[in-house]
Amino acid sequence: MNIDKIVKLIRYTAGLPKSIYVNLRLLPLSQAVFLPIIVSRKTKLRSLSGKVQLSTVKTGIVRIGFGGSDMMDYSYERTILKITGKIHFQGKTKIGVGAKIMVSGNLTLGNRFDITGDAMIICAKEIEIGNNTMIAWQSILMDTDQHAIYNAQHTVINQDKKITIGNNVWIGARSLILKGSVIPDGCIVGANTTITKPFSTKKSIIAGNPAKILKENISWNH
Template identity: 35%
Template sequence: MKNKILKKILFKIIKLCPFNSVRLFIYRNFFKYTIGTNVFIGKSILNSKKVTIGNNVVIKNNCIITAGNVTIGNNTSIHSGNVIMGKASFSIGNNSRIINDHFIDVWNSVEIGNNTWLAGKASQLWTHGSIYTKTGKKDLSIKIGDNIYMASNCSIAPGVTIESLNLIGLGSVVTQSISSSKNIIAGNPAKIIKENIDWRENW
């Protein structure tokens, strides 16, 4: 939508309106977002070039999502107070969760897989450091695989990839990519502290 004044008015309605059906109508018909069935969007701002939302998705109140392109898979929830900001793409797969008050920087792209949790609160994912990396001259995208559990207050450095089926412990600072699965990862800087552990069965 190019009309800035109309956009401001619509966002004010979205923030004040108590009816999910009205918010969905605005996002579908004025912003032309693709939104599936049985979707709830709370009093949250989605201001992106292209948004594709699957079925049975929940986005709770007080979220700000302003990435370039946004894709949210089926049965995924984004809880209250999350900020996802930048000019690149953000995607999250099916059956995933982002709990409360996390910050995701999307100056480079961020991809989160299926069945993955950003649990607790106050984790930060960063895709740029200096002005040089913020201009897009260096790709520092983050990729978080399937079946990841990330506990509260973790920090993920620019350019990190985390392979599927890992647990990231409370307060971890992940500065290097993790290329293997079935690990417990913790510390500052984070490292593998236990191997061959399927956190879904043993934690």
């Protein structure tokens, strides 16, 4: 066994008490005994009062607080998990070191979903992400403005809006995906891009601020 595998085993073992707690808190006992959710000991648990649904129950199919890019330092980075709403894991999920997941609405993560590390998802209403989708470091997904804005009639004018991300999507580093955004299947979002609206062209490169389509009929491998 090489040194990387030994380190990984040590980290999984160190996180076992917290993993057991998370599974028992979020899942029925019939599922929790298989430990489908593995959590790093360095994951901060802000709240687990919400619900989790699993399409597949298999040991370690959801891993939180492990891995990530070479820029992430496991010794100093801390993953944060706050679930007061509902998360539906539709398959294999990797949430890397330093990621922040805050869910008070409904979050759906497709099979082979991957956050490389130090990214943030804030879900107050609904965020739906398809299969084989990757989010690079320091990106932010928010379906809410966090604070209400009122008009003269005291009506809220900045309602939360659903974010929809298709299958086989790559979101580049430091991207900002805001409420009402739609990213179709097969797209790449360039680094440091801000998206605030729906796009409809599949297999395209979307980049810039404001975001626009730069190329079409592209493909990439996860």
